[in-house]
Amino acid sequence: MKIALIGFGSVGRGKSGIISAGGIDMRAVLDRKKATGMCGTPGISAWDVITTADYDLLIEVTPTDATTGEPALTYIREALAAGRHVVTSNKGPIAVAFHELSRLAAEKNVQLRYEATVCGAVPIMKALEHGLAGNEIIKISGVFNGTCNYILTRMADEGLTYQQALMEARELGYAEADPTYDVQGIDAAIKLVILANTVWGLSTTLDDVDITGIDSLTLAALELADGQECTIRLIGEIIPKKNILRISPRIMPKNHPLVVSGTLNAVMVDTDMAGEVTLIGKGAGSRETASAIISDVLFIRDYHVKRS
Amino acid sequence: MKLEMKDAPGQLVAALKPVSLVGGNIVAVIHQHDPQHLSDTIDVQIVLELPEGKLETLVNLIRNEGVNILRIGEERLLVRHSVILIGHLMHTDLSDTVDRIDTTGFAEVAELHLVMPAIDQPSSAKITIKSTSDEAMGEALAILREVARQKKLMIIEPLEDHQ
Numbered sequence: 005m006k007i008a009l010i011g012f013g014s015v016g017r018g019k020s021g022i023i024s025a026g027g028i029d030m031r032a033v034l035d036r037k038k039a040t041g042m043c044g045t046p047g048i049s050a051w052d053v054i055t056t057a058d059y060d061l062l063i064e065v066t067p068t069d070a071t072t073g074e075p076a077l078t079y080i081r082e083a084l085a086a087g088r089h090v091v092t093s094n095k096g097p098i099a100v101a102f103h104e105l106s107r108l109a110a111e112k113n114v115q116l117r118y119e120a121t122v123c124g125a126v127p128i129m130k131a132l133e134h135g136l137a138g139n140e141i142i143k144i145s146g147v148f149n150g151t152c153n154y155i156l157t158r159m160a161d162e163g164l165t166y167q168q169a170l171m172e173a174r175e176l177g178y179a180e181a182d183p184t185y186d187v188q189g190i191d192a193a194i195k196l197v198i199l200a201n202t203v204w205g206l207s208t209t210l211d212d213v214d215i216t217g218i219d220s221l222t223l224a225a226l227e228l229a230d231g232q233e234c235t236i237r238l239i240g241e242i243i244p245k246k247n248i249l250r251i252s253p254r255i256m257p258k259n260h261p262l263v264v265s266g267t268l269n270a271v272m273v274d275t276d277m278a279g280e281v282t283l284i285g286k287g288a289g290s291r292e293t294a295s296a297i298i299s300d301v302l303f304i305r306d307y308h309v310k311r312s
Numbered sequence: 313m314k315l316e317m318k319d320a321p322g323q324l325v326a327a328l329k330p331v332s333l334v335g336g337n338i339v340a341v342i343h344q345h346d347p348q349h350l351s352d353t354i355d356v357q358i359v360l361e362l363p364e365g366k367l368e369t370l371v372n373l374i375r376n377e378g379v380n381i382l383r384i385g386e387e388r389l390l391v392r393h394s395v396i397l398i399g400h401l402m403h404t405d406l407s408d409t410v411d412r413i414d415t416t417g418f419a420e421v422a423e424l425h426l427v428m429p430a431i432d433q434p435s436s437a438k439i440t441i442k443s444t445s446d447e448a449m450g451e452a453l454a455i456l457r458e459v460a461r462q463k464k465l466m467i468i469e470p471l472e473d474h475q
């Protein structure tokens with residue numbers, strides 16, 4: 005199987021070593037990498053690769069634009085239209101245009117997979133689509149942002165103020181120089197939009213999410229929660245029947261399954277037959293995100309390429 | 313809630329013992345002669361406060377003690393819920409915030425724990441609301457959310473839903 009890889013940042017690089025271990029033709033990847041213009045031949049752009057190269061599957065790992073989904077949206081649209089499978093870790097295009105892209109994929113009889121967009125290494129998409137197939141999904145709630153969870157964990161455990169915990173998260177590389185996107189709950193909200201649209205087929209956008217971040221949380225609030233054996237976590241919740249699509253800090257019993265430590269993510273799915281199912285794992289990191297991408301690539305190879 | 317039972321020897325003690333086990337609170341014990349009955353037996357009424365959902369456990373525990381429960385009265389203010397508010401609580405009239413819940417008739421603020429930081433810093437408070445039922449709690453929380461929105465306070469609710 006020939007793969008085109010667009011985006012060679014931390015996720016793109018985290019993947020390259022592992023891909024050959026998966027038994028996939030790595031040569032094509034390296035060739036394309038050289039051809040991106042940023043890593044080799046100037047003058048051959050990502051667009052040139054997508055439109056002219058010979059490949060079966062596009063791995064799209066360029067930066068996220070939550071409003072337009074670009075440049076990834078154009079890349080993915082083009083690849084699907086040309087009958088190529090697409091795997092992405094980019095939340096932008098999936099949050100903005102999932103229905104359009106999945107219709108296009110179905111029309112062209114190719115796969116569009118996006119496991120890495122929600123909860124990084126945690127195989128939540130496959131759990132929902134395959135593992136829990138046949139169940140009615142009543143509710144999904146979870147910790148969808150590792151940066152916020154790290155800050156809240158440090159405030160609760162060490163008595164750090166919000167500013168101190170944020171600074172520490174930055175020093176450790178868990179928070180961006182501009183942490184707005186994470187601490188105001190926007191990153192988590194985009195993941196809710198993706199879940200709402202892909203799991204329930206809704207047509208929600210970021211504007212539909214009721215968002216409260218953690219940036220005005222006080223240490224005193226965490227101490228008050230602690231007084232009743234509780235803590236505070238930033239929780240995302242989707243309950244379509246009650247019209248709830250919300251990111252907000254919540255008071256949680258310390259032994260609640262969604263109370264995870266540090267940068268971990270956790271997601272709890274409430275179903276009619278299986279009851280509650282909780283998955284916990286790493287939501288970011290280059291190898292962790294690569295794990296989700298590789299699993300999507302192998303899924304396509306095993307179920308869609310071999311058969312044809 | 314009210315519990316009524318025959319006042320046989322030892323029954324009262326046996327009935328009261330399990331209350332603390334389930335985290336309940338005894339509000340009053342009332343002895344009452346029943347004029348309908350010519351016998352000497354006395355009915356005892358116990359008024360209790362119980363945490364949400366503990367009634368059944370308590371009734372079983374009391375029955376296991378061999379106490380005969382005649383009647384279980386109306387459940388009032390059984391649901392308890394704590395939320396945390398962050399913001400300029402004093403400047404936005406905290407007592408008015410509390411009043412808005414207290415005047416509903418179906419819910420009241422049972423406890424308030426306020427942490428005041430340095431002047432001009434936002435303060436934090438834990439407010440425990442008691443209400444008659446889950447629905448009433450939902451309404452009380454909706455009022456509080458609206459007040460928080462008006463007064464630009466951040467409200468942190470427990471995860472269990474009282475939407």
Ligand SMILES: NC(=O)c1ccc[n+]([C@@H]2O[C@H](COP(=O)([O-])OP(=O)(O)OC[C@H]3O[C@@H](n4cnc5c(N)ncnc54)[C@H](OP(=O)(O)O)[C@@H]3O)[C@@H](O)[C@H]2O)c1
Nearest residue numbers: 011012013014015050065066067068075093094288289293
């Ligand atoms: N890092 C994680 O843990 C994680 C987890 C889940 C999902 N994701 C998502 O995965 C994607 C990639 O993340 P990352 O951490 O690898 O980002 P990154 O380190 O910033 O890498 C982005 C890569 O895309 C390239 N690029 C930028 N603009 C481009 C364009 N217009 N056309 C083609 N290539 C372009 C960049 O080129 P240069 O090298 O020249 O700058 C860089 O190689 C993002 O959408 C992110 O949200 C990341």
